[in-house]
Amino acid sequence: MIEIDQLQKSYGAVRAVDGIDLRVARGELFAFLGPNGAGKTTTIRILTGLTRIGGGRAAIGGHDITLEPQAAKRQCGLVPQHVNLDSELTVRQNLDIHGRLFGMAPARRRTRTAELLDYVEMADRIDQPVKQLSGGLKRRLMIARALMHEPMLLFLDEPTVGLDPAIRRRIWALIKRVQQDGATIFLTTHYIEEAEFLAGRVAFLDQGRIVALDRPQDLMARLGAWAIDRINGEAMETRYFATREEATSYSASQDCGFTLRRVNLEDAFLSLTGKKVS
């Protein structure tokens, strides 16, 4: 669904995207995980036509984004990081304008609006101005809008940033459902649990480069299954163990406080880059 070869983008001397190679298969839920400034959003912006490509090549659904930009855009739905709805217009009007931008026929726009508002459980809000919606509802509406023209591929750029944990989980359930209904999903996040819960494969992005790419469980398994955090002087030290028994026997030999927990993607990212994701 997505083919990227040596993708590059620089802003002055800063290499925001530095030679990314990537393939994302149809139906996959793929996540870019990395700290702010790693190049996640820039990559999505290039793929969706918001930012000019600096070098390399990218294609969506077989359409080169430079040579056939409109055909590539028809394949994509985009949920950007920030809310970019027309706040003065109603929910229905926002969806209708999006449908018109993608050349949908009037009857299809009407039926699709009703379907999608049922899907995101907002049917009762159809004629409400967007400015009256909560942050979570706006995010759900943005997902509905991105799905309006029935794209094969959905880009979600930090889809739950700024939302409280309960609403975040509701959005996760919606994203999972969209994937189960056949869409390919490309997600960026700096929330560890979001990538762990949602993604079939995760790429760690740091300073514009992919430093690791695998299934979340395989990335974590490289370190082990259990981790012990302990304070060593002024620094936090983490040790990894294959089994809980190994971890507990090590902790029994320590004379200071410690925390036993499961290995997570943050550990995997930290071990590869020497820095935390968030």
Add this chain to the structure above:
Amino acid sequence: MHGFVAIYLREMLILKCRLKRQLAGMAVSPLLYLVTFGYAMGDLIRFGEQSYLHFLLPGLVAMASMTQAFAIATDINVARFYWNIFEEFQAAPIGNLAYVAGETLAGMTRALLGVGVILLLALPFGVVLHYGPLFWLAVLLDCFVFASLAVAMAMLVKSHADQSLLTSFIITPMAFLGGTFFPVDKLPAWVQAALHCLPLTHASNAIRASSLGRPVAGIDYLVLLLVGLAFFWLALHSVNRARD
């Protein structure tokens, strides 16, 4: 075509939401000009058989067409820099022509509303002019010139503050110097030549001549058309620059 309709319709829906505020805003400046320059001072100045109000009204129509058409730049900038709605258009499979044409027509529509407000405000002052086809053609060309310029500038500026500077340095001086409040032909030749470089001067000439029933100069219409097309072309080629 679908992209053009979507862009234009969106602007019209927003205009509808703000209509009362917009109409009130459109009425304030012309009303002040009509009262102060036309009504209070008008008796002191006459142009042959005609009162200063008759001279002033076409100038106000030209000025309002310009300022209201150019105001679409502010809406585009707010959508671009504050609400990020411009990204929704960039991610859609529409061409630059659809975007520019939609926004330009939206600017022209808004300007025509402003003209309508002025013509209605003039009625209580007893000023009724000839509103024939040549008058409306001149108004439409004036709107086209400045709506196209607005879209081009909105694409080229890097912040909303830059947009305000353009208004201060281009639109406001032109509003006063473009034959709106005084006859340009009474000025020294070199000043006349300089002021004829301003598209608003040609708009004022064409609107004034057509509305006062005088012979119109084809050159004014031609200049407005050519300048409008040049600005439209500039807008068309500026859209890609709005991307990173």
